[in-house]
Amino acid sequence: MSLQQNRQQVFGSAAAFPGILHEPAGLARLLAERHRGQTVVFTNGCFDLIHRGHVEYLERARELGDALVVGLNSDESVRRIKGPERPLVPLADRAAVVAALAAVDYVTSFDEPTPLELIRSLPVQVLVKGGDWPEELVVGGDVVRQRGGRVVCLGSGAPDLSTSALVARIRGETAPTPDLREADGPLGVLAGEVGHCLDVHGQILERCGEAFARASELLGRALRGGGCVYAFGNGGSAADAQHFAAELVGRFRADRGPLPAASLVTDSSVLTALGNDFGFEEIFARQVAARVRPGDVALGISTSGGSRNVLNGLMRARELGARTIGLTGERGRQMAGICDVAILVPSTDTARIQEVHSLLLHSLVEALERGRE
Helix, strand or coil, X not given: CCHHHHHHHHHHCCCCHHXXXXXXXXXXXXXXXXXXXXXXXXXXXXXCCCCHHHHXXXXXXXXXXXXXXXXXXXXXXXXXXXXXXXXXXXXXXXXXXXXXXXXXXXXXXXXXXXXXXXXXXXXXXXXXXXCCCCHHHCCCHHXXXXXXXXXXXXXXXXXXXXXXXXXXXXXXXXXXXXXXXXXXHHHHHHHHHHHHHHHHHCCHHHHHHHHHHHHXXXXXXXXXXXXXXXXXXXXXXXXXXXXXXXXXXCCCCCCCCCCCEEECCCCHHHHHHHHHHHCHHHHHHHHHHHHCCCCCEEEEECCCCCXXXXXXXXXXXXXXXXXXXXXXXXXXXXXXXXXXXXXXXXXXXXXXXXXXXXXXXXXXXXXXXHHCC
């Protein structure tokens, strides 16, 4: 079929939306019938505002097999990862555009934060992600490898392109980077910091409220079911993890019984032994493997969302059947992509993100205490 014919077929059936967006069970049967003995390639993403980098990435992915399946995050899934203002383009329109690309053979969607269940349901032999993803952090990689398949991480060839950057340009926005060097004396510095803090805090309810409610519900359900909460992070985030665990075991405001929780950052002998013997990137994953069980919650904290030891710990918890919560900043895409719930603070400033993390953790404990009254 020519590219023009493909476009006509796709857009000609745009009103018949299910004809573009395949239901997973039906797609599994279709792949088994049409591509038996062939190599099925799968990749996923939001694909909100398609740009050249997306096109080049999908073309390279298609070259790795006989058929390319693209899994799109549903609108609700995109909101959970990128915030309430996204997606800019609804699922039906994103599906039509992606399906019209010559490199794409099939398009489907998923509602969860990750496509793990979708990958399990399809006969995927090659799982593809962007070049900024380490292979060990690609959700579903273990499933594909167990089938004898492989994981490939590709760059787009246009690394400077991103949908978020395009959105910022369209809106005329720039990253919040206040220059405090021009402040007049200590009070000027404080005024600048407070002003920036108020700007970020003013967005918390709108940008983080829904994710916060889901995190609170997840924690409450786990604790009522006899699970334990394990928290971890680096530097200031390590202090936050320790503080959070202490308030769960102790109390925040209410007099109540202790809640089962532990921080994975406090045992210096364990941390130094694991760092020395297995590498710093494994200091949390190894502890998770020793302690975490299904029904528990792993809470990882990283202002950047890219701390490898934190991401490794969260991935290990997922593999063990535990639930995962991530606290990060607005650029924490990798963390958001592997967590059941991710709260992305609307800032790129480490200090502001850490301040909001402290507020969020206090509020989580408060919500749990009120739920036990």
